[in-house]
Amino acid sequence: MKQEELKSLRSELTWRWADGPAYITQCPIQLVNPYVYNFTITGQRGTLFWHAHTSCxxxxxxxxxxxxxxxxxxYPFPQPFQEVPMVFGEWWKADTEKIISQALKSRGAPNISDAFTINGLPGPSYNCSAKDTFKLKVKAGKTYLLRMVNAALNDELFFSIANHSLTMVETDAVYVKPIKTNIVLITPGQTTNVLLKAKSKTPTATFAIAVRPYATGAATFDNTTATGILEYEQPSSSKNKKLPLLKPARPKFNDTNFAMKFSKKIRSLATAKFPANVPKKVDKHFFFTVGSCPKNQTCQGPNNTKLAASVNNVSFVLPNIALLQAHFFKKSKGVYTTDFPTNPPFKFNYTGTPPKNLLVNSGTKIVVLPCKSSVELVMQDTSIVGAESHPLHLHGFNFFVVGQGIGNFNPNKDPKNFNLVNPAERNTVGVPSGGWVAIRFLADNPTQVSGLCISIWKYTPVGG
Structure with missing residues (x-):
């Protein structure tokens, strides 16, 4: 490769390598070595987030x-008086790297966190944390835009404010048709903007802001709640009075019915200014089953004995060289193969009793897509170990959620009900517990070299 070509290639890769998991698009950043991410914002707006992507x-x-x-x-909605960031996370007393290491040795799920947090603060529902409470102070009659991010490791979260309704106006940095709701469900990696309209008159009470998990799996889960407080500016005569704290109603921790109905309400604006360019014609069809290898079976995961998350019976193995790097510098031989299955190796009742032998294998396998091909991907949850909602994030692309349902996907009937007019446009979605979700996207964010145009992408199971 000529020197000027290499220079151009490196310039091209500077921004192409600025998004993605370790060893997929780039190698991890070395200790004490700075790394500057350069990226171009083109046609994007709204709330997104960044996070480390190695281990825990x-x-x-x-x-x-x-x-x-x-x-x-x-904005395509009423201008807010103030914008408020609200980042939801988790907190451990222990070193999270040691926790995940112990989980890998024990073959079980990692220990749950010691607390959920709102902007780093757990709130009064945990021991000794009453002083570490997020407080939102508002003025009567004003409208506030809450920019919410779920940065928790595994848990989808219910969000609510006592005696207040919210209006969703954006998900994953895409405007949506306004949805009035008392409860918001937000999956790990998702962002959601909501309008909070303060009461017209100053109330003589304070209001709890609650964040608690939505969990459907059979494994141990955290049923605690991070709590913040919504306070109204009080007249000077009432400032020293202790006001009662009202608590919000919340769905059950495993309310799959609410989760499904909530997700189906989300629609793109689909206007001339904010179009929903969902692919109508599909070039590539994929059907992925997601789940884990059953207990007490050899899964050929690390050490050949652990529970291993899998897609189409393949458990992903991290390479020693980043996939994109291996491709660009023509060193892919022995790093990955391009035979990732487009369908599961055999059919079974995915939401019923699983077969005894699932033939799960491990490997570094990828899907190669022609540039600008339109893709339809159906992701089917399975009852292997137990039905569970699996959040999925696709790096490098937004996608349209064209359909979802409970039970096994029916390729002859379900596509007839796909929404191809104004489906939700997202970058993260939850595969419903015991159900399926169908997405479409255009593979128009390519990596290019020598006329070859491909998109490398992978499924990252969360909590499974």
């Missing part, structure tokens, strides 16, 4: 990203 470092290393509209460009 993302438990504590994360933050929000706010991309404002261009100057003099208004």
């Amino acid at each position: 470092l993302r438990a504590t290393l994360y933050g929000p990203i706010f991309i404002l509209p261009k100057e003099h460009i208004p």
